[in-house]
Amino acid sequence: xxNQLDFVFSAMADPTRRAVIERLLDGPASVSDLHGPHDMxxxxxxxxxxxxxxxxxxxxxKTGRTRILHIEAATLAAAEDWLARQRKLWEGRxxxxxxxxxxxxxxxx
Amino acid sequence: xxNQLDFVFSAMADPTRRAVIERLLDGPASVSDLHGPHDMxxxxxxxxxxxxxxxxxxxxxKTGRTRILHIEAATLAAAEDWLARQRKLWEGRxxxxxxxxxxxxxxxx
DNA sequence: CAGTTACTTAGCCACATGGCTAACCAACTC
DNA sequence: GAGTTGGTTAGCCATGTGGCTAAGTAACTG
Numbered sequence: 001x002x003n004q005l006d007f008v009f010s011a012m013a014d015p016t017r018r019a020v021i022e023r024l025l026d027g028p029a030s031v032s033d034l035h036g037p038h039d040m041x042x043x044x045x046x047x048x049x050x051x052x053x054x055x056x057x058x059x060x061x062k063t064g065r066t067r068i069l070h071i072e073a074a075t076l077a078a079a080e081d082w083l084a085r086q087r088k089l090w091e092g093r094x095x096x097x098x099x100x101x102x103x104x105x106x107x108x109x
Numbered sequence: 110x111x112n113q114l115d116f117v118f119s120a121m122a123d124p125t126r127r128a129v130i131e132r133l134l135d136g137p138a139s140v141s142d143l144h145g146p147h148d149m150x151x152x153x154x155x156x157x158x159x160x161x162x163x164x165x166x167x168x169x170x171k172t173g174r175t176r177i178l179h180i181e182a183a184t185l186a187a188a189e190d191w192l193a194r195q196r197k198l199w200e201g202r203x204x205x206x207x208x209x210x211x212x213x214x215x216x217x218x
Numbered sequence: 219c220a221g222t223t224a225c226t227t228a229g230c231c232a233c234a235t236g237g238c239t240a241a242c243c244a245a246c247t248c
Numbered sequence: 249g250a251g252t253t254g255g256t257t258a259g260c261c262a263t264g265t266g267g268c269t270a271a272g273t274a275a276c277t278g
Contacts, residue, residue: 003124010122013115014236018191025198032254042255044237051235065245065254073199080192082127087189089134090182123266141224151225153267160265174224174275 004056008079011055016040017048024058024071031067113165117188120164125149126157133167133180140176 011017020034035045049069052058056075060067120126129143144154158178161167165184169176 005127006122006124008122009118010235013117013119013122015112015115016236018114021195022198025195026202030254040236041238043239043257046256047236062255065243067255071199073196076192076195076199080189080196083185083189083192086130086134086185087182089131090180090185093135119265125266139224149266150268152227152269155226156266171225174273176225 005079005082007055008057008075011051011057012079014048014051016045017052020048020052020069021057021071021076024069025073028068028070031069034069114188114191116160116164117166117184120160120166121188123157125154126161129157129161129178130166130180130185133178134182137177137179140178143178 012021016038019037023029023034031042031046031049034049035042038045049058049060053060056072058069059072060069062068121130125147128146132138132143140151140155140158143158144151147154158167158169161178162169165181167178168181169178171177
C-alpha cells in the first residue's frame with residue numbers, strides 16, 4: 001500500500017507531529033493536553049492532528065466539546081516493517097560481500 | 110537531531126524515492142540505471158535523488174560523465190531506531206495495562 | 219570532429235505545507 | 249443566561265513539492 005506509506009512517513013516528517021505520537025503512546029489525550037507544550041496557534045496545531053489522522057497514525061473521538069486522540073500503533077508498526085525489510089536487504093548484501101571476500105582470500109587449491 | 114529526521118522521513122514519503130532506496134540497498138547504481146524503471150523526465154527524477162542526498166540517505170560521486178549513487182544505510186537505521194523506540198514505549202504501556210488488569214482481577218485478600 | 223550519451227540548470231505549474239489571525243459554534247459552569 | 253472553555257472553519261502567507269519542457273555542458277565513441 002504505497003500511498004499509505006507516503007502519508008505515514010510524511011506525517012512523521014515534522015517534529016511537532018512526532019512529539020504528538022510519542023505523547024499518545026503513553027495514553028490517550030485531549031486536543032488541549034496535546035497542544036499545551038507547543039507554542040503555536042491552535043488551528044495550526046489542529047492541522048497537524050488532522051494530518052496524523054489522515055495517515056492513520058491516530059484516531060479521534062469527540063465527547064461533548066472535548067476531542068480525545070488515541071494512537072494507532074499498528075500504523076507505526078507498518079512503517080517500522082518497511083524499514084526492517086530494508087535493513088534485511090542491506091544485511092543480506094553485507095553477507096554476500098563477506099562471503100565473496102572470504103572466497104577471494106582462499107585461492108583455488 | 111530532529112531536523113535530520115524531518116528530512117529522512119520526508120524523503121521516504123514518496124514511492125519513487127523508496128524504490129530508489131530499495132534498489133541501492135542491492136548495490137551502487139548510476140543515475141541512468143536508477144532512472145530507467147521510472148516513467149518520468151530525468152530532471153524530475155534528479156530532484157528526487159537530490160532530496161535523498163540532502164536527507165543523508167544516499168551519497169553520490171561523479172566519475173567522468175557518470176554519477177554513481179550509494180546507499181547510506183546508517184541513516185536508514187536512524188529512522189528505524191526512532192520507530193523501534195516508539196514501539197518500546199507502546200509495549201511498555203501494554204505491559205502496564207496488563208499488570209493493572211491482573212491486579213484488578215485479584216481483589217485484596 | 220560530429221554525433222551520441224549522461225547529466226545539469228532554469229523556469230514553469232498546481233497543489234501541499236507549516237505557520238498566522240479572525241470569526242464562529244458547541245459544551246460547560248455558575 | 250452570561251461568561252468561559254474547547255474546538256472548528258475560513259482565509260492568508262511564503263515556501264516546498266512532484267511533475268513538466270527547454271536548453272545547456274561535459275564526457276564518450278567511431
